[in-house]
Amino acid sequence: MTAVAAPDLANCADEAIHLPGSIQPHGVLLAFDRDSQLLAWSANAAAVLGIDPVLGAAAAALGLPPEALAVLDAAAAELDNGEALPNAGEVRIGEQQFDCIVHGYQSRLLLEFERRAVRSDVVASFALKAHGAIDRLKRQGSIDALLNMAVRQVRQLTGFDRVMAYHFRHDDSGDVVAEARDEAIDAYLGRRYPATDIPAQARRLYLINTLRLIADVGYQSVPVLGRAGDAPVDMSHSVLRSVSPIHVEYLQNMGVQASMSVSIVVNGRLWGMLACHHMTPRQVPYSIRMATDVLAQVLASSVQTLEAKAEAVRIERAAELSSRMLAAMAQQDNVVATLDAYAEPLRQTLGADALIVSQLGELTVHGDLDVGLATAIVHALPARDEVLLQYTQRDDWPAPLRAQLGTWVGMLAMSFDAGTQGVMVALRHEQVEQVRWAGRPDKVIAHGPLGPRLTPRGSFNEWRETVRGRAEPWDATALTIAGQLLAKLSRSVAARNAEIDRARTELMAMLGHDLRDPLHTINMAGVLLERGAQSATLGRRIQSSSNRMQRLIGHVLDLSRINGGIGLGIHPVPVALDQVVAELVDDVRAAHPGASFALDMPAPVSALVDADRFVQVLANLLSNARHHGELGKPIRVGLHTADGHAVLTVRNHGAPISAAIADKLFDPFKHTSLYGSRNRRGVGLGLYIARQIVLGHSGRLAYHYEAPQVVFTVHLPLHTPISPTIL
Template sequence: MPRIDGTSARPVVNDRPARAVVLAGGAMTCANLNLANCADEPIHIPGLVQPHGALLVFDDQQALLGWSANANELIGVMPVLGAAASALGLPSDTLAALHDVAAEMVDGEALPSACEVFIGAREFDCIVHGHRQRLLIEFEQRAVGSDVVASFALKAHAAIDRLKRQTSIDALLNMAVQQVRQLTGFDRVMAYYFRHDDSGDVVAESKVDSIDAYLGRRYPASDIPDQARRLYLLNTLRLIADVGYQPVPVLGREGDAAVDMSHSVLRSVSPIHVEYLQNMGVQASLSVSIVVNGRLWGMLACHHRTPRQVPYSIRMATDVLAQVLASSVQTLEARAQAALIERAAELGSRMLAAISEDDNVIATLDAYADELRQTLGADALIVSQLGELTIHGELDVAVATAIVQALPADGGVLYQYTSLDQWPQPLRAQLGTWAGMLAMSFDASTQGVMVALRREQIEQVRWAGKPDKVVAHGPLGPRLTPRGSFNEWRETVRGRAEPWNDTALTIAGQLLAKLSRSVAARNAEIDRARTELMAMLGHDLRDPLQAIAMAGVLLERGSPPAPLGRRIQSSSNRMQRLIGHVLDMSRINGGIGLGINPTSVALHEVVSELVDEVGAAHPGAHFELDIPAPVPALADADRLVQVLANLLSNARHHGELGKPIQVSLHTIGEQAVLTVRNHGVPIAPALAKKLFDPFKHTSLNNSRNRRGMGLGLYIAHQIVHGHGGVLAYRYDNPQVVFTVALPLRPASSLR
């Protein structure tokens, strides 16, 4: 195309490969557009404008850089590259607006300024804005007179006032579609709400009676690609006055960068979107973004069956209405969120107060389970600690156990699953209809966790057409084609739960933080109390017990001997052993260690002597000893006596009366293996998991061991571990078996 000054000019379009929007046969096409590159289409720099207006582009010094090819025809401007704006014969109001916007430029950006101008007999809306160091003037020809436009001001004010009086989001959206349709005159106005996956539900609609309703239908996220969503945030209004328009190229200097039209009102749209609207039978479209907290919350979409141009000032009124709508939505959502968080905080405070008064965290949480389920919006709740769990809701125990066991052991962490494919593979077959999980690990040391569960949300989605795009072959080869039908198409969605929204996650996070702090504080308080008790037992009671034991010895050796003396000795010896356990526990908790001192020892003699001693002290017990050969080792003999004494005591207390207790010592490879067997019932699986934990209450279940503290096996396990060995339990029907495997040479970790 010849330029005004006689040299050549070309359209300023993006230098893109063949897939880019180009002028072909007087209509836009999208050659070679496919599923892989459609989302990358740079729709903000199309190099084209819609024909109902003209565009002029200036640098920040107001020198002409580019213009739409219809500038001369539509606004009578004879473009000269580099010409000053003041030399182009522009209306004075336009020049004043341009000067003001140029003066307000900050970092190459300036907000738009609009005015009404006449060029000959034609009336235009003139919009000026600054973007990327350029000044853009757009002349949009009006289809109606100023008097008609002015009458909409009162309507817009009334519409905004009605909107402000609504007290729910549903009422807001229903009022908004009615008011926007009255302002703009479109056949249909829909309000979209964008879900967590960016699909859009039509939640409100106002339309003429002669067209189908789209209310309640869902549109897939792919209908609005990511780059379009970004533009909807930057430029909240977009008008297509006539879907069948012929685009007008933007001309300029060879080599200049394409004009960024992100904020332009005349920007030509993607051919994919044009085809999309044509498939819907739409000839004119207006979209108004609803932006809440910086995200595209929703949209007002206006459709018309014939071309329709809405004056700029009326569009601005709808934009203001949408901003009022967004502000009201934000206020209502914030108010609802604050109320939920306040109720959750009050619940958390009551829970923490209860936990501070009760050592049993599970019992405390159980008391508040129903409130927790309601607050978190859960269908079931699991509370687990130290291998015990309780369930609230219709959930199988085996499934609940598997869920808890599959969780990471980290404390103070939230875990969320929203669909079956996010769960660990081995668990999926067991879950049934459970698909959503929100887990709160509040105490890693005790495996304390609270798990909220949601069932899969089986829903019949009413898609506006099947949510697929197809690649069709035409004159330009394979290209992406929008969905050709917008008739209702239903799909059953399974395996997905409703995700926890930001409010629920905030509440869960706050509950988790409070619960973790409270449990940690309670644990610290208990540890301090235990430490003080242990110190008292070790230092304040040992001397009196020694005196009592000596008194027992004197009584027993008196003349005549007193049977009471033997009882006093037995009881005081037992108390000395308990104190020894407590002191060992104190050393372990204090990080001092048990003080294992290995020396050369004849392990077979240590075992034989202790079995003889216990047998003599308990004539009613029958011991069978099996030591086929000497077993020399490097070990702490006193500590190993402590281990074996505990195992023999347990065998006496828990074994069947009259059945022998079998003790064997063998050398197997590089290990000494000591085994203690007694006839009895197997240890329950729940207890077996915690067998070597301290302070077990399960030992109280045996009528012959009412005073056990649960420390003996824990300390024995620590002693064996300190020798680099392993203490293990198994059941060989009909015998309970404890095995100590020790290396014949001590591990380097001995201390």
């Protein structure tokens, strides 16, 4: 005995609702081939139309009214690739008025006769109402206003007891966002319908046939007859198509006796729907339904325009932000520091509650996120090929981390430099929702003559559910912005890495050359000492060469520490800066008798700094001033306090630094520093390392020009600096 699988939602999805084999009884259907020969007909054709349907009979031989044959011939002439757009006309058969509608699909012509009880002049008056409704709709400036106007206008046109507009969410559930109704019936505004209320094949029909009417939910369907064994008639575009028994039961459970739905299709997707309900049977004439369909198309076009404008504004603002950020990055050697400076506008642009930026072990956090959790999140990011990774619920995260997340369940990770573990992570809190479902969103298994099947909900009373552990997913615009930002950032970082690699190669070659000179000097001095030369002179040469080698190697080691994320190891202690400055200037003056120095320190200045690193900064600035300053002019060194900072200035006479060079002044591996005419021993790392030291003290190092002097200024906080977080 074969086991029968339990029914599930796939059973609903398998229902061939476009091939029902029957129609609603308020009309007649005739199906013809492309040569207008009869293929199939509804069982009520003879009784309603007074014809004798014969398989294979020509349409002209059936005794149909001339108006019906005219619309059929027009559709046959327009049949292209097996399809023809719907066309309609009015016909009278005896005392009964019909709307005669024809369309072509799959090389078949479907001619439908729909009874109409409303006079033609009354129907014509609705055209003016529809025109006014569309005009009012076009004037709305927001999507909310559009939908509220639409439900009112559709209710006035059609007379339904209730007209709802609902918008589909990312998970295909739908929220009722606007409603016009008779005051005697319940309000559904604000309630949500589960995605399972519209199976996949129903969504397909809502896309290709945007309007569907059920004139009487309690109807008895009329079978479609034809040659046995022929393919069933596809009624995807039929106006009389019979509907799923499950949907009929669904409407009956709601107490609805007539229903009409009009799709809102935006950019080829089912964006929303106008759903109309009546508590008694109601048939709306075809032309009025078509006016409603046109109104829905205008509504969809307006929604698309408003969404496109909003998206364009968001993308334009994001592009402006990324341009400013990349311009700043071109002048900043630290990617994390640049992103850190723009973190707040980045967070707002991405719609994030918190932002993490991390590279080479350096990490910064913006928002009310614990640094320890941020560190754990970065470490838990999986190794992956894709550069954009999105989590929308707690279950998406690696299992070991879920218990630590708290409310942080939404994530968008952007990996901009895999080689340095460069990543920017946007986070969102969970969105705790009190969902007002239109009835409990469950399907019930019922047993009948055909065995077990899923039945629709039996109650549509409001049912509330608290939803936790999920965050609002990033919409398509936010993902577009993130993708564009990531692409620009990755290109900028890659270009910078390539430039650094090239400059590093040059530096290594230069170091190999420059280290040979002092080594040669030391070797020669050793040989001369062996031969009895004067040791004092040779000792000075050995010391000078050793100092030079130590300085070169020290720069390279500092660069490696910075690039490796280790940091410079800054340890601030109370230091009398004025004494350190005076001692260092005296040392430099003794070592370079030809240089002239002037000190301007009106009062003692003490601060919490790393004394050795401070000396390294000042020594570099004094060296630059000696090498690039005007010969014979004094180098002026100043020290004072201002706004809680110690302010150190080093000035030398000289021409202003050009803008092109000034933009890269604090970058490593500057071409302008390699083999300079006044400083052939420079390797282009001094100012870069000096600035990193100052940044490590939460200070700043800057250049400006005060004619006729070049001025470098260091600001250091007098109190304990806050160092960046190091993983």
